[in-house]
Amino acid sequence: MAIDRRNASLHSVAPRRHRSIKRAAGKLLPYLAIMPAVVTFVVLLGIPVVLVIETSLQHFGLRELINGGQTWVGLANFQTIIGDPEFITVVIRTFVFMAANVATTIVLGTLVAILLERLNSKVRLLLSVAMVLAWATPALTGSVIFQWLFDSKLGIVNWALSSMGVFGDWLNHSWFDTGLSTFAIITLLIVWQSIPFVAFSLYAGILAIPKEQIEAARVDGASERQVFRHITLPAIRPLLMILTFLSIIWDFKVFTQIYTMLQGGPDGQTVTLSIYAYIKGLSESRYGIAAAVSVVMVMLLMVVLIPYIRSMTKGQVEQ
Amino acid sequence: MSRRARRAVVNGTGVVVALLFAFPVYWMVITAFKGADQIQTYVPVFIPTPTLDNFTKAISQPHFTDFLRNSVVVTMATVGLAIVVGFLAAATVARTKFRGKGSFLLLVAVAQMAPFEALLIPFFLFMRDTPVYGQLPSLILIYFIFTLPFTIWSLRGFISGIPVDLEEAAMVDGCSRLGAFMRVTVPLLGPGLVATSIFCFITAWNEYFYAFVFMTDAQNYTLPVWLGSFRTNFGTDWGATMAASTLFTLPVLVFFLLIQKRMVSGLTAGAVKG
Numbered sequence: 392m393a394i395d396r397r398n399a400s401l402h403s404v405a406p407r408r409h410r411s412i413k414r415a416a417g418k419l420l421p422y423l424a425i426m427p428a429v430v431t432f433v434v435l436l437g438i439p440v441v442l443v444i445e446t447s448l449q450h451f452g453l454r455e456l457i458n459g460g461q462t463w464v465g466l467a468n469f470q471t472i473i474g475d476p477e478f479i480t481v482v483i484r485t486f487v488f489m490a491a492n493v494a495t496t497i498v499l500g501t502l503v504a505i506l507l508e509r510l511n512s513k514v515r516l517l518l519s520v521a522m523v524l525a526w527a528t529p530a531l532t533g534s535v536i537f538q539w540l541f542d543s544k545l546g547i548v549n550w551a552l553s554s555m556g557v558f559g560d561w562l563n564h565s566w567f568d569t570g571l572s573t574f575a576i577i578t579l580l581i582v583w584q585s586i587p588f589v590a591f592s593l594y595a596g597i598l599a600i601p602k603e604q605i606e607a608a609r610v611d612g613a614s615e616r617q618v619f620r621h622i623t624l625p626a627i628r629p630l631l632m633i634l635t636f637l638s639i640i641w642d643f644k645v646f647t648q649i650y651t652m653l654q655g656g657p658d659g660q661t662v663t664l665s666i667y668a669y670i671k672g673l674s675e676s677r678y679g680i681a682a683a684v685s686v687v688m689v690m691l692l693m694v695v696l697i698p699y700i701r702s703m704t705k706g707q708v709e710q
Numbered sequence: 711m712s713r714r715a716r717r718a719v720v721n722g723t724g725v726v727v728a729l730l731f732a733f734p735v736y737w738m739v740i741t742a743f744k745g746a747d748q749i750q751t752y753v754p755v756f757i758p759t760p761t762l763d764n765f766t767k768a769i770s771q772p773h774f775t776d777f778l779r780n781s782v783v784v785t786m787a788t789v790g791l792a793i794v795v796g797f798l799a800a801a802t803v804a805r806t807k808f809r810g811k812g813s814f815l816l817l818v819a820v821a822q823m824a825p826f827e828a829l830l831i832p833f834f835l836f837m838r839d840t841p842v843y844g845q846l847p848s849l850i851l852i853y854f855i856f857t858l859p860f861t862i863w864s865l866r867g868f869i870s871g872i873p874v875d876l877e878e879a880a881m882v883d884g885c886s887r888l889g890a891f892m893r894v895t896v897p898l899l900g901p902g903l904v905a906t907s908i909f910c911f912i913t914a915w916n917e918y919f920y921a922f923v924f925m926t927d928a929q930n931y932t933l934p935v936w937l938g939s940f941r942t943n944f945g946t947d948w949g950a951t952m953a954a955s956t957l958f959t960l961p962v963l964v965f966f967l968l969i970q971k972r973m974v975s976g977l978t979a980g981a982v983k984g
Contacts (some may be wrong), residue, residue: 418808421800421802421806421808422808424797424798424799424801424802425802425803425814427794427795427798428795428799428818428858428862429796429814429817430794430796431854431855432817432818432821432855432858432859435852435854435855436821436824436855438832438836439829439832439833439836440829440832442832442835442836443828443829443831443832446831446832446835455834456838503727506720506723506724506727507724509720509721509726510721510724511717511721514721514724514725514728515724517724517725517728518725518727518728520728520732521727521728521729521731521732522728522731522732523966523967524731524732524735524963525731525732525734525735526966527959527962527963527966527967528734528735528959528962528963529916529934529958529959530916530918530960531916531918531934531938531958532738532937532955532958533734534954535937535951535955536734536735536737536738536952536955539732539738539741539948539951540734540737540868542930542948544752544980545749545750545751545752545948547737547754550752550753550754562752570881583731583734586731587731590913601796640823640825643825644825644827644828646827646919647918647919650912650919651918651938652825652864660851665828667826668828668830668831669830669923672830672831672834673830673834673923676833678831681831681855682831682832685828685829685830685831685832688828689825689828692828697868699823705768
């Protein structure tokens with residue numbers, strides 16, 4: 392009897408247990424599959440983030456790097472940088488530089504997108520290919536090319552300006568003597584490389600507007616400008632927002648183009664926050680100070696980033 | 711203005727803008743093929759008699775093959791790591807429901823926006839304590855974390871784009887859940903995997919900042935570090951510099967042309983819906 396019952400219960404339990412193991416495994420599988428990614432994020436992103444905050448609260452110089460024994464100094468590093476007039480200049484400069492780049496990129500990118508829509512198919516292909524060339528050029532190569540274009544003796548820009556005869560003689564004009572002029576060239580480089588992405592995205596957005604809508608407005612006597620203001624612009628506004636956010640993020644932390652152009656020169660006049668953090672940390676070995684600069688940089692960027700990330704994940708999680 | 715004249719003005723503007731965009735790249739390539747006499751003139755030569763001298767000089771620089779090999783190793787390892795780890799996560803997110811999925815996606819979004827330029831100091835302090843400091847694996851790890859968030863995001867989009875009905879049909883025909891995914895969806899993912907890999911390739915191939923700071927030993931330089939220090943390598947030899955730049959840019963350009971259309975939709979796709 393007892394044996395029978397045991398057998399009976401075994402028979403009825405076995406498939407159920409098998410099934411529940413399978414179901415448990417099925418529940419675990421997603422976690423196993425995302426595990427490598429999670430571990431990567433925790434180790435390669437989590438640790439540096441904790442480390443930058445920790446270091447920003449410590450006195451950490453070359454001696455500490457070699458011997459250890461860094462001491463906690465509270466917010467002293469932050470007080471040091473905020474009390475440094477150079478740092479304030481650098482912050483303001485970074486924002487002005489970013490704003491100039493973003494505004495120029497977005498405005499010109501919008502104009503090019505509108506232009507793309509009106510071109511005949513051959514010229515449109517030509518312009519698209521030309522823009523892909525600019526877009527694909529690595530930042531480093533772009534920087535090298537622009538130094539060559541604006542070279543004082545053999546650069547083609549000085550030759551072109553001089554031979555137009557309108558702007559006077561630009562022979563041997565050095566573009567890299569003043570901070571403003573150097574920034575102008577860096578901005579030109581960044582805008583040249585950033586417009587294609589903005590223009591292509593907006594062009595795709597414009598194409599998605601129903602043709603009937605625009606035609607109906609034209610039939611009703613709307614001018615080109617009115618069509619743009621009341622139909623095109625509202626339709627591409629969300630896209631414009633995203634592109635502005637992305638441009639702000641990218642242009643705020645530019646390093647390669649500025650550093651390879653003139654290492655922040657002439658005379659430190661093109662030093663922005665990312666260059667400043669690099670100089671403080673890696674050149675002057677003041678790691679605590681550099682970490683504090685990095686923390687400030689991230690916090691300034693956060694102000695812009697939080698609404699963006701929120702809007703980006705909102706639509707995604709529900710799916 | 712007549713309609714015809716207006717069209718001509720618009721198309722003319724288009725041609726001028728196209729020339730402005732293409733000119734720097736054209737000037738790089740054309741300079742690379744010029745002899746020294748055609749570079750050292752004030753009046754520029756637009757269509758040179760081509761010579762390969764500059765290219766010979768650029769690739770015969772000491773250690774050029776080492777730098778090339780370093781770049782290839784770092785880039786390939788980054789692509790491999792990001793695609794394997796990213797694919798596992800992307801497939802899970804796209805095809806299963808699990809607790810914490812929302813938090814995981816948020817983590818990916820935050821990671822994608824992380825300002826890595828601001829994390830140089832902690833990465834430096836972190837890597838310094840590991841045995842890979844100053845060696846290629848430290849760069850591979852950094853580029854891996856750079857590219858992983860986008861890889862997950864992008865592959866997830868491609869997988870979601872393949873209707874789950876196809877897999878269900880296969881399951882009705884007796885496939886297991888995983889079997890259906892492997893036999894039906896994965897073979898259709900070719901273009902998505904190629905596009906995402908190319909994105910990772912370009913990121914790792916182009917990266918200068920971390921390579922410049924982390925590779926202290928000259929023999930571990932990647933091509934960008936080498937190009938970035940061209941001024942001292944070549945003096946003001948613009949011909950060799952432009953030849954080196956052309957060689958460095960060429961693979962990026964080829965790959966970029968292949969995925970250009972997807973880059974536009976990929977980068978903003980997630981955002982437009984929100």
